[in-house]
Amino acid sequence: MTKAIRTAALVGNPNAGKSALFNALTGARQKIANYPGVTVERKAGRMLLPSGEPVELVDLPGSYGLDPTSPDEAVTRRVILGEMEGEARPDVLIVVLDASNLEQHLVFAQEVIELGRPVVVSLNMVDLAERDGLVLDPGALAEALGVPVIPTVAVRRRGLVELAAAVGEAELHAEDRPHPQPHLGQPERRLRAHAITAGAILSETRRHRLHSRLDRVLLNPWAGPIILLGLLFVVFQAVFAGATPFADALEAGVALLSDGVRAEMPPSLVRDLLTEGILSGVGSVVVFLPQILILFFFILVMEATGYMARAAFLMDRLMAGVGLSGRSFIPLLSSFACAIPGIMATRSIADPKDRLTTILIAPLMTCSARLPVYAVIIAAFIPNRNVGGGVGLQGLVLFGLYVTGIAGAMIAALALRRSVTKGAASGFIMELPKYQLPTVKDLALGLWQRAWIFLRRAGTIIFTVTVVLWLLLNFPRATDGQNQVDASIAGQLANGLAVVVEPIGFNRDIALALIPAMAAREVAVSSLATTYAVSASDDEQSARALGDQLKARWTLPTALAFLAWFVFAPQCLSTIAVARRETNGWKWPGFMLLYLFALAYIAAGITYWSAVALGL
Numbered sequence: 001m002t003k004a005i006r007t008a009a010l011v012g013n014p015n016a017g018k019s020a021l022f023n024a025l026t027g028a029r030q031k032i033a034n035y036p037g038v039t040v041e042r043k044a045g046r047m048l049l050p051s052g053e054p055v056e057l058v059d060l061p062g063s064y065g066l067d068p069t070s071p072d073e074a075v076t077r078r079v080i081l082g083e084m085e086g087e088a089r090p091d092v093l094i095v096v097l098d099a100s101n102l103e104q105h106l107v108f109a110q111e112v113i114e115l116g117r118p119v120v121v122s123l124n125m126v127d128l129a130e131r132d133g134l135v136l137d138p139g140a141l142a143e144a145l146g147v148p149v150i151p152t153v154a155v156r157r158r159g160l161v162e163l164a165a166a167v168g169e170a171e172l173h174a175e176d177r178p179h180p181q182p183h184l185g186q187p188e189r190r191l192r193a194h195a196i197t198a199g200a201i202l203s204e205t206r207r208h209r210l211h212s213r214l215d216r217v218l219l220n221p222w223a224g225p226i227i228l229l230g231l232l233f234v235v236f237q238a239v240f241a242g243a244t245p246f247a248d249a250l251e252a253g254v255a256l257l258s259d260g261v262r263a264e265m266p267p268s269l270v271r272d273l274l275t276e277g278i279l280s281g282v283g284s285v286v287v288f289l290p291q292i293l294i295l296f297f298f299i300l301v302m303e304a305t306g307y308m309a310r311a312a313f314l315m316d317r318l319m320a321g322v323g324l325s326g327r328s329f330i331p332l333l334s335s336f337a338c339a340i341p342g343i344m345a346t347r348s349i350a351d352p353k354d355r356l357t358t359i360l361i362a363p364l365m366t367c368s369a370r371l372p373v374y375a376v377i378i379a380a381f382i383p384n385r386n387v388g389g390g391v392g393l394q395g396l397v398l399f400g401l402y403v404t405g406i407a408g409a410m411i412a413a414l415a416l417r418r419s420v421t422k423g424a425a426s427g428f429i430m431e432l433p434k435y436q437l438p439t440v441k442d443l444a445l446g447l448w449q450r451a452w453i454f455l456r457r458a459g460t461i462i463f464t465v466t467v468v469l470w471l472l473l474n475f476p477r478a479t480d481g482q483n484q485v486d487a488s489i490a491g492q493l494a495n496g497l498a499v500v501v502e503p504i505g506f507n508r509d510i511a512l513a514l515i516p517a518m519a520a521r522e523v524a525v526s527s528l529a530t531t532y533a534v535s536a537s538d539d540e541q542s543a544r545a546l547g548d549q550l551k552a553r554w555t556l557p558t559a560l561a562f563l564a565w566f567v568f569a570p571q572c573l574s575t576i577a578v579a580r581r582e583t584n585g586w587k588w589p590g591f592m593l594l595y596l597f598a599l600a601y602i603a604a605g606i607t608y609w610s611a612v613a614l615g616l
């Protein structure tokens, strides 16, 4: 005998479309949205069966299993099992599956079906699956699961009548099946989910198959991180190998201009300002445009193809390990371009301590302003040698500097989360975008924007600071036999600071460059170039490229210490200003300045003394 059906409940993984189906079946207006975890409590409404009988339909929060891990999942479990006080156990369970994500959703579905309760499966979002080139066979699925399967598109009201009819008949099926199915463990369910999905696929375009295979490899917990590391490695190799001819050409162009000015103009302070200040100083930064463009070319390609989101997915576990949520990944990622947009992007992090930690470590991500600093030192001091297997030493060192920054950030996060920003890490679930080939137009536009940002900085902030420095370097004028830099205001000021940085292997010229570099890190390069151009005894010497000057004047330990310094030093006033705005006060930016300078000092010192001890 069949008893009348009075209640039914919608269950399934988060974001399967349960609430959308609930609204379509009952005419209610539950909130639906394209991210998991929208429904957090049970909601009930009335739907009509084809026979005209009313049934109370319950919309439940999404759940990954019957073992509850969060309060909203506990609601689901209690309602399904009839443990909810004052509420009857639902007569029929409607399991909602996302057809475009079938394998993942089948794991929980099996667990629900194993309860032996009357179940109807709504194979929802078939429109999305078909758009992606995946056609499923509901019959095969029904056979494998042992329950009726109805294809639906909740948002287009497709399959609703069939679903209601199946609910009306569900009790009958249930009576044919008196024994609950054997209870499987989670790994077996996963295996079975894979097999069932494979069996239910009618046709799958080559593209869809390719995409799911790609994900299986790229998101594999072992292969994924190795591939990510390998890719980044290739990027940094390319930055050096690819940019060198262009950078050399630019450098030659700047030298040519400089020679031209010297030949055409009679010696004067104005001529010196042009050659020593603007061409040497600003020119020494501009020559790194090719490196910047190559780096951003790779970043843009990774973003456009959908790989970057997968990298975030892979990093999520690492981030959780140091007490950060995966939500920090995107702000940290944008900090590789510049910490300013990175710090602003932390607004999307709800937890205040998560957010503060992310702000505090954002400056440790290697921003593009550091690239000229790294590149000039590496080009001058690291031999352009092959360390085997086609791997260039220069690219390797650059890669190492980026990794050191990331490692420093992770260690800092760990320390901060245990002290000043104590708290628990929050979870993070992300939908992965589809793979796509990047379009040439978007790439070109992205690169153009980066080039423009870089050149604008060179033309404004770097130009201004370099000119001011040039003035400070040229006055008062040196008397006979005295070096101009020694005599100048800037030289005098730098002598004071030099005392502080001497223990970490820095010379007076570095001390001199560090102050204006607070305006922007690239200014360190233009300052050194200008200083050496001013200090050179004759025109020929002053026209020498910065790399040659460095090689002649610095030791290798000093150069390495300088690199270590720039991995950590908060050499950017705009970043400090943004941190002040975003944290509403000076307390945290002050803290940031202090801890980053301390780190930079220690790192440079350790590098210098280790290098000296090693006899480098």
Ligand SMILES: Nc1nc2c(ncn2[C@@H]2O[C@H](COP(=O)(O)OP(=O)(O)OP(=O)(O)O)[C@@H](O)[C@H]2O)c(=O)[nH]1
Binding pocket: 013, 014, 015, 016, 017, 018, 019, 020, 021, 031, 032, 033, 034, 035, 036, 037, 038, 039, 040, 060, 061, 062, 063, 124, 125, 126, 127, 128, 152, 153, 154, 155, 156
């Ligand atoms: N294209 C398409 N989109 C759908 C379909 N069903 C639902 N959606 C969309 O999928 C998203 C998730 O739907 P919800 O109804 O909020 O999902 P839910 O299962 O209730 O999610 P939680 O409450 O988080 O467990 C929304 O953006 C819906 O508009 C469908 O059949 N086709």
Ligand SMILES: [Mg+2]
Binding pocket: 018, 019, 020, 031, 032, 038, 039, 060, 061, 062
């Ligand atoms: Mg919902």
